[in-house]
Structure formats: C-alpha cells, structure tokens
Amino acid sequence: MFFSSLFQLAVKSVAQHIHNEKIPLDFHLNTKSSNAVVRELLKLDPENIRKLEKYRKQLSKLTELDLRKCRIDERVVLNLKNFKLNSLEFGELHLLKREFPDPTNIYGIDVVSLLEEAVNTDSREIMIHLGFTGQEEAFMSGWEKKISKLFPYLQSIKIIFKRFNERCPFSSFCVSFPNLRVLDISYARDLSSLNGIKNLRNLQKLVMCNAGIRNFHGYQELSELKNLKVLEVSGEDRVRVIRNLLTAEVRMESLEFLDCSMTPVEDHELKTFVERHPKLKTVVAITTGCDELYIPTIDLLKFNSPHSTVKSLEYALTNESNVLADRCMKYIYQKLNTNHEQLNDSEIRVFLNVLCYVLRVAKDEWAKPWAVHCFFESNFFETERFFTTFSLEIPGIVELIFKSLNNSKRQLNYFSLLSILKIFKRIVDFSRCGRVLQDRLLSFIMEKTVELQCPYPENIREVTSILIEANRFMSVDQYSKMCNNKKVIKGLFDFAHKLITFDPSSYQQIMEIIVSHLTRATENTLNYLVSNCQVVEKWFKYVMIISQSPNNTSLKDRLQIELRLIKVINPNVRDEKAEALMACSILSLLLAKNLFDDQEYLNNIIEEFNESWSRSNILDCPNVTGVLNAILNSKHSKDESICFGLKLMSTSINATDFVTKEYWNWIRATSERIRNNQKLAKTTRESASAVLYEMVMSDTRWKS
Known part of the structure; x- marks a missing residue:
C-alpha cells in the first residue's frame, strides 16, 4: 500500500524528463502510460499543460x-x-x-x-x-x-x-x-x-x-x-x-x-x-x-x-x-x-x-x-x-x-526550511547523550544542511549549530569518513564563504570544522577540492583574515594544512597557477612571521615555485597587499620569500582593473628599497630591478 510499483516509478521518471525537456522525441507511449505520465506531469507543474503541444505525437494515445x-x-x-x-x-x-x-x-x-x-x-x-x-x-x-x-x-x-x-x-x-x-x-x-x-x-x-x-x-x-x-x-x-x-x-x-x-x-x-x-x-x-x-x-x-x-x-x-x-x-x-x-x-x-x-x-x-x-x-x-x-x-x-519539501518547482520557503532545520537539530541533539547516528543519516544531515545555503539570515546560527554538533558527536569511524566526504567539505567552504562579512563568528566556527576535516583528508580528496572547488582561493582568504589577529597561534596551527594543499598543486599546469601562487603566498606569510621552525624547508618549497613560475596577471592586487607587506618587510624574511613577493608584485603591474596610484607608488618604492639593500643577495636585488624595469616599460599613467 505504501510503496510505488515499478510502473509508477517509470511514470515519474518519464514525466520528470519531459518536465526538464531532456527526453528524446522518438518515443511513443500507449494509452495507460500516456494517461499516467500526463497526470504526473501536471502534478509536477500545471504549466506543463503547454508541453502537450510539443509532445502531442508522443502522447497521442x-x-x-x-x-x-x-x-x-x-x-x-x-x-x-x-x-x-x-x-x-x-x-x-x-x-x-x-x-x-x-x-x-x-x-x-x-x-x-x-x-x-x-x-x-x-x-x-x-x-x-x-x-x-x-x-x-x-x-x-x-x-x-x-x-x-x-x-x-x-x-x-x-x-x-x-x-x-x-x-x-x-x-x-x-x-x-x-x-x-x-x-x-x-x-x-x-x-x-x-x-x-x-x-x-x-x-x-x-x-x-x-x-x-x-x-x-x-x-x-x-x-x-x-x-x-x-x-x-x-x-x-x-x-x-x-x-x-x-x-x-x-x-x-x-x-x-x-x-x-x-x-x-x-x-x-x-x-x-x-x-x-x-x-x-x-x-x-x-x-x-x-x-x-x-x-x-x-x-x-x-x-x-x-x-x-x-x-x-x-x-x-x-x-x-x-x-x-x-x-x-x-x-x-x-x-x-x-x-x-x-x-x-x-x-x-x-x-x-x-x-x-x-x-x-x-x-x-x-x-x-x-x-x-x-x-x-x-x-x-x-x-x-x-x-x-x-x-x-x-x-x-x-x-x-x-x-x-525541497520541491523542484520552487525554492524552499521559510516554513519548509524551518521544518527541515528543526528536524535535523532534534536528531543531532539526540546524539549528545553518547548515542551514535547511523552513517547514512549523519551523512544525509551534513550534506543537506550545507546544501541549503540558508537564504534566511535568522537561520544561520541554527545551521551552524547543526554542523558543529554533528561534527562534535560523530564516532571516530564516522569522522574519518566525513573528512573525505567531498560534497560536505565543498558545501562547508561555500557556506563559510557567504558568512565572511555577514556573520564573522559563524564563519570562524565553520572554518574550524573545515580545518579538522582537511587535517585528515586523503590526498585524493585534497586534489579534488583544489581542482573543482576553489578551495585554495577560499583558504587564502581565511588565512588573510586570521593573519590580522595579534595572536599568531591559530595561524601557526594552519601551516600543516597549507603544506598538504601545496603538495597537490602543480604550478606548471595552467589552471592551477593561481592556486599555486596563493598557496606560496601563504607559506611566505608564515615564514615572514617566523611561525615555522624548519624555515629551510619552506624556503626550498618557495624557491622551487619561483623557478617554475612564469608571469601571469591573475591576482586581485588589493587582496594581497597585506601578504606582500608581511613577506617583504618582516625582519624574518629570507631572500626566497622576498623574491616570491617580487614575483607577486610583477603580476599586478599590468592588472589595470585593480592597480591604484597609491599601490603603484608603493610597488615602486618597495622595489627601490630592495634593489638598494646591499645586505640582500644579488639575485634578490636583480629581481627588484626587473620589477622596476617592467614598470618603466609598462603604462606610465601613474608616473608623477
């Protein structure tokens, strides 16, 4: 009584394909099937009555x-x-x-x-x-x-x-x-x-x-x-x-x-x-x-x-x-x-x-x-x-x-979203008392919660609470599986990205969940996230935000994740150059702030990147100013980091949509200071000279 027959399931499938107009025109249905499909089609959306004109031959019975x-x-x-x-x-x-x-x-x-x-x-x-x-x-x-x-x-x-x-x-x-x-x-x-x-x-x-x-x-x-x-x-x-x-x-x-x-x-x-x-x-x-x-x-x-x-x-x-x-x-x-x-x-x-x-x-x-x-x-x-x-x-x-409730005809209304979140929250709260949710149920709640995208501001804290509680009370095995649930991690990044300016507190909480997942994610998972989810860009923004904090502890704790991400990035691949550049900028920032004991290891990574890098205007210059300041002006900066910072600056010289007069003058003054600093290596000073030469050869619109 409560289960659909194979015929009913087939009818729903055909109706959905006609609704989406993703069905070939060379099909013909008998009377029973035509009647059932049209009923289901009008149930999906009464406006589908107009599709009968297009499919009148296929539904002629x-x-x-x-x-x-x-x-x-x-x-x-x-x-x-x-x-x-x-x-x-x-x-x-x-x-x-x-x-x-x-x-x-x-x-x-x-x-x-x-x-x-x-x-x-x-x-x-x-x-x-x-x-x-x-x-x-x-x-x-x-x-x-x-x-x-x-x-x-x-x-x-x-x-x-x-x-x-x-x-x-x-x-x-x-x-x-x-x-x-x-x-x-x-x-x-x-x-x-x-x-x-x-x-x-x-x-x-x-x-x-x-x-x-x-x-x-x-x-x-x-x-x-x-x-x-x-x-x-x-x-x-x-x-x-x-x-x-x-x-x-x-x-x-x-x-x-x-x-x-x-x-x-x-x-x-x-x-x-x-x-x-x-x-x-x-x-x-x-x-x-x-x-x-x-x-x-x-x-x-x-x-x-x-x-x-x-x-x-x-x-x-x-x-x-x-x-x-x-x-x-x-x-x-x-x-x-x-x-x-x-x-x-x-x-x-x-x-x-x-x-x-x-x-x-x-x-x-x-x-x-x-x-x-x-x-x-x-x-x-x-x-x-x-x-x-x-x-x-x-x-x-x-x-x-x-x-x-997640009806294909319209977006979730407020009542539907509230109902779903309340049900999810009730189930997650049940796990507080030492009870473990089934793997299927836990994965579904996590995936659908991040999928909702929370169009109503008053529900953001509810979504955040569900994600935090579910992450906190899952078993060890469930946690290990969740760390490689690509759909969940991508959804967490997307949700966090929307919270950056809207709700900074919730943003930090969601990023903590992401950090815990990335720490144990496999290389395959990281590679997928880098290639398909703009994870490096979103991670870059996160590091830039926490780098403004006077407390460097949280920034230092993120270094291991940064090292894991950079290992799966190939700077020689065109589509991954931007990710490689942002990843190395984070390493240089960590190096400049003296947050890593094995500085030689970081220097080698950055040097390898410098050797493989070719010029490309791909960065939003205002977003990297803070990074450049830390890389170039820190007392802990090494020649490798400074060369990398100069590479960053060179990419922005021709970025006409972003460079302001103040930023142009800052690039020139910084490059001149590095070129004239005899304590730096010759290759570093030559890199600064190359930036200045590029500025002379480029547009002179900001020359004073």
Missing part, C-alpha cells in the same frame, strides 16, 4: 485529461483537438470569457462553443466523463441540452459550484442526461430539491457534498434510484442530512457506501439508517458526533483506532477531500503529540507509515506540509522511544521529508 489546476487559455483549448479524449475536466474558465462570451450575460461564458472548439469529432463520440470545477462559472441558458447532444454517451458529470435556477433547473439537467452513472453536484447553489433525479435511473454514484438542501421533501426521489450504490453527503455542518433522509422515508435498496462525514448525526439516527439499507457495507462518519458508536454489520470509518483513522485518510486522499484529510491529519498530530504513551508500537508504526504515504503520494501541496508538521511539532518525535524503537525507519523518514 492520451484519453484522460484533468485541467483543474491548469491555467486554461485559448491555446490550451485549441490543442485539445489533437487527442481522442474520453474524459475531460476543466478548472477555472475566466480567461476564456472574451473568446467564448455568453451573448445573453456579460458575466457568463458560452461553454457549448468552447467545447465545440476544443473537442474533435472522435472525442465527442467516445466522451464518457465531463467535469467543470470552476467556482461560480455562469453558463449560458440551455447549455445542458446542447451538451447532451454534443456528447450523447456521457456517463459521468462533475459540476461543482453550479447554480441551479431558472436558467438551468435541476430537473431539466437530469432529463438532458438520462444515461448518467456518476453525478457530482457538490457545493451547488440555489438547489432546494432533487426533484427530477428519478430520471437518472442508471445512476450508481451521487456526490452532493455541502449542497445545502434543507427541506426533507427535497430528498424523496432518491428512493427511485434503484441502482444507486454510493452516496456522499459530507460537509453539511448546518443541515442534518441523515435526519432528513429518515424523515423523507428514503430507502435506496442498492446502497453500499455512505459518506456523511462532518455532518451532525446522532447515534440512533445512523443506526436506523443502516437498518433501512441492508446492503450498506461502509459508512464514513468522521467528526459526526458518533465517535463511540459501534455497528458490527458495517465498516464504520471514524477516529476510534489508528487503523480506522488511516483508512479514513486514504479515502480522503483518494477522493481529494481536502477538508476531510485535514481533519484526519490533525487527529494523527494530536495522538502523536499528547497521547503517544497510550499507543503501542504497532499503532505508532501505522501512523508513521501513513505520514510517509502522504509525503510520497499526496496530490495537493497542503497535505505534505501537514505531514511534516506532525513530524517536527509532535512531542513523540523528541522521545527516547522514537529514536530507539524506530531507529531503522528514521533515515528513510528524514530523506523523504527533505525530498517532499
């Missing part, structure tokens, strides 16, 4: 089309002729009132002309279901007679929010469609009686939710419907429908199913109704006041047990009864929030399964947030019992929640 959530304009209507439809349902039609005006009513629409334009001859002969669900659509007078001739074999009509008055009497409507087997007149307006319904002798299902018939005489003709098996009268909170049916002495001899949910009913009334209908098998009586009622001869759906609640919710979702499903979800939330101690494990598992079912298959977007609300607000999901008894289910639940 389409026979069922539900446009209730689509924006219907003339182009959509004209494209319908490309398909042989036997089921067609419209939503709001207000965009078509100009193209199909009612000549007798400026607020109306000529629905007959619309259908003549939209539906081809073949479809008219095979159409068995037609639906109109737009609110308060005024159809032209006599429309029912003309449509009955246009579609002579109609067996099902759904006409929601329709006014039955002198322009369209209900009796005339029934006479026009004598072959109907299914009729839905929910939310009918001005309907005072069902007189005329006796003409629908083949009717098997009647849906009249919230139809508002107050007089019991208006129900009497229901007894004439000898084939009626299903009656839905839910939502009549101001009309006692069951009492009216009893008073009118209505007996529907074939009735098997009754939905009287959300209507005022007393126990004795429902018992009497069941006695009068011996074939009745199922009654939906949610929030009717019959919570304690038990009738052994029927399946009575109400909130008397988890299994009954789940069956009620399944019924509501299947029939797209939003209000009824909302009541079911609220009841489940209440049970898991305040009454979970009274439920055994199997009953709780039933609720967990149905919440996951909602996240997987619910068609309406409101239902999924309600399920998530149950997960992140119900007290049960903070208990030891949940984390221990249902530990195996938790990873799948968390992944499903994230997938359902």
